[in-house]
Amino acid sequence: MSTIDYVLTPTTFSDLVGWDEDDPSPLFAAMRDCLDHIEAVKPYRPGSLGLTTDDLLPLLKAAAGFSLSSPEAARHFFEEHCTPFMIRRQDEKHGFVTGFFEPEVDVSDHPDEIYRYPFYRRPSNLIDIDDDNRPSSIDPSYAFARWRDGRIDLYPDRGEIDRGYLQGQELEIAWAKSKVDVFFTHVQGAARLKYRGGRLGRITYAAKAGHAFSAIGRLLIDRGEIDSATVSMQTIRDWLLENPAKVDEVLWHNRSYIFFREAPVAGLNQGPIAAAKVPLVAGRSLAVDRLIHTFGFPFFIRSQTVTHLDAGKPFARTLIALDTGSAIVGPARGDIFTGSGYDAGEQAGTIKHPADFYILVPKVAAARFVS
Secondary structure (H helix, E strand, O other): OOOOOEEEEEOOHHHOOOHHHOOOOOHHHHHHHHHHHHHHOOOOOOOOOOOOHHHHHHHHHHHHOOOOOOHHHHHHHHHHHEEEEEEEEOOOOOEEEEEEEEOEEEEEOOOOOOOOEEEEEOOOOEEEOOOOOOOOOOOOOOOEEEEEOOEEEOOOOHHHHHOOOOOOOOOEEEEEOOHHHHHHHHHHOEEEEEEOOOOEEEEEEEEEOOOOOOOHHHHHHHOOOOOOOOOOHHHHHHHHHHOHHHHHHHHHHOOOOEEEEEOOOOOOOOOOEOOOOOEOOOOOEEEOOOOOOOOOOEEEEEEOOOOOOOOOOOEEEEEEEEEOOOOOOOOOEEEEEEEEOHHHHHHHOOOEEEEEEEEEEEHHHHHHHOO
16 A cells, blocks of 8 residues: 655646647547446446546546547547646655556467466455455455465465466466566566467456565666666566576565456457456556556656657656556556557566656546645
């Protein structure tokens, strides 16, 4: 749970540097998807910021009936319906953005001497826990645990699972050639699977073992193995490739373990369905701290030093909160979805930059935050 103090400072769209050059048009399809999910399934759980689905619905309904004609019209829609608030950390530190993507992984539906590393479905003895059923011995940060012999205890961690805890339970979806590919798919939370023979599959997050995420990049920096100035997904992968004898020890440092479910393959032109239960939009979807923020709300993010996504210009885009992640902690912390495949991974792996965060609050709700 985040302990970072913050305030919302109302501002204007004219104060958002780069707003007048952005094209938020891709958000409208995602907002329609969010509206469909809310009306057909259930509202999104509110975060501690206090914004609810009821606050969001007027914006989503207006977007569903909006005739999208140009970038200017799209910007005017948000200007008419929202008030931007800068999310200011009280320690005066900048916000921070990273990137995530949907990998493509070569797999087999049968194990052999090459394809040996499984993606697992959710086990039957993994249960959700909350304040009503969590034993006092389990930290409040845990949302999952194990039901065993009539009691709840911690689920085995990455090392125990890799050493065979789940073998024989027929939970395997597919087998990959590389445990590093499996690990980074866990970090991303979804993947496209390229089966031998040409069949395509898709997996997405189903649950986790419950343990906190621990960044192996930070471990390698602390050990002097990688320079903090150059650390990225690519440099971490290179180090693991060059140090095969140390791979298990380093990967097991991150005790968190992700379980998957098979997802529809149709519509591979769309991003994976993530925590908000709607498809992610490449370059326009944001993973946020779910304990603070509520899915479906738009954000404007500016980073002077993220320049490789927009042909050398500073990143300044409107995004929509559609996902979350164990490493995404804090009010001004986000993970930008860059898309699917190798090129998207190259983009995502090098995003690790300070950024300014603005949340666009529907005007009726915004009145509650203006003193």
